[in-house]
């Protein structure tokens with residue numbers, strides 16, 4: 340296994356609209372991030388990934404870019420961004436931007452020109468098709484609901500394709516000129532000293548366009564677009580070209596948002612792979628049916644959870660390197676997803692942190708996860724900003740849900756659950772902004788859950804995360820945690836998850852009880868060193884029969900020494 344600095348790193352994901360507002364307009368900005376670099380340094384992370392900050396009408400939280408070269412003024416300007424790069428670099432923190440090249444905004448100059456003049460070269464930058472029998476070219480449903488084809492204003496029987504909202508027209512990657520534009524843009528940012536990119540929706544760039552009417556899979560008469568635009572044959576040529584013309588030249592770190600089928604994983608993340616790593620969705624999307632209709636829960640179980648983690652870890656280590664995450668801006672808060680309401684507390688939060696942070700791969704911590712931020716209970720649908728939330732609500736109603744059921748699904752799964760302002764302290768608007776109104780409501784529990792309070796409590800989740808990060812980055816266990824083989828333990832007790840990490844003769848064991856009851860487990864006596872756990876007192880090693888207390892998690896080792 341080749342050693343790489345980014346394998347030894349811990350990444351922190353910033354949702355810039357909600358991280359820190361320096362000019363008190365109710366929305367976070369780049370200067371806010373600069374002002375909080377010390378917090379990040381102290382946490383111990385050494386890479387930040389910032390969600391899109393390019394110029395955008397913000398129809399989809401910035402994933403609709405109208406100018407790839409300019410920072411949107413709501414976040415500051417290009418000079419602010421360069422200052423952030425410099426200051427982060429001085430603290431040993433690399434910066435990753437989001438790369439959104441499956442689509443642009445419909446307000447991008449290219450698209451505006453394509454609409455204005457059908458004979459302009461920009462027409463071929465996007466995907467335009469004639470309708471069939473007075474209807475859209477086919478009945479694909481976009482990821483965010485409704486037809487994926489939008490009629491072109493002022494033109495008869497002409498449509499453009501958008502896999503996401505109608506304000507996000509898909510780019511035509513078949514056009515070499517489009518690809519050149521993209522590569523130039525990527526290199527422009529890499530030239531500035533960017534560490535690399537998190538790459539959005541990259542499996543969607545190749546389309547297999549078929550006309551006609553396919554069997555609907557929903558009440559809306561439409562069908563899931565993914566069958567035709569996910570990981571289609573031929574995509575590999577462009578991904579290879581993309582890597583060779585950009586990332587490879589700068590030795591950048593890349594993490595792709597790509598649920599790659601196991602049999603193709605090597606092409607993506609192997610030694611000659613297109614990317615440094617891809618995210619593991621297998622346990623974060625466990626509650627979502629394959630069609631993405633999250634208003635219908637998948638009725639997942641912890642048995643599946645363990646199975647998915649184990650399989651993904653094993654397949655990934657056979658092929659290359661993975662990116663781990665519990666939360667991001669597309670997910671609700673993890674504690675609400677995995678743990679019943681009555682058991683949500685610091686112990687169960689630390690249990691999840693342990694389970695996730697000791698896996699093999701580079702961990703991505705999403706802002707506020709380290710504080711144990713939770714879902715918000717919005718009161719009305721209007722309180723939600725996220726376009727996908729509104730879509731899922733309407734689809735739920737269409738599917739026969741009552742208003743109450745649809746709203747409760749929204750409360751449970753909305754992406755806005757994780758997009759509420761960061762909870763810095765117990766002052767006005769959680770210390771995020773002095774504005775009268777923040778762009779999204781602050782979770783009222785900020786007086787209890789906030790960085791200021793947790794910083795001063797040695798037993799807080801925040802300090803526990805710091806310890807876990809330190810174990811990975813700077814301890815005698817570092818090598819085994821980063822490079823050790825992942826070995827699942829088949830334990831007779833199915834109410835626990837146990838795995839080992841092994842490097843030569845060094846071994847650690849992670850044992851997790853995900854239930855609210857005490858669980859007996861059998862442990863190899865070689866594990867006689869207690870490293871860290873989420874109970875202040877653990878007798879696990881000394882006991883004759885080993886018990887894990889409710890929601891207890893422990894890390895044990897077969898060797899010891901000073902932590903550093």
Ligand code: NOJ
Nearest residue numbers: 399402439503539540669
């Ligand atoms: C994935 C991003 O994470 C999500 O937030 C966005 O809505 C879609 N891609 C479309 O860009």
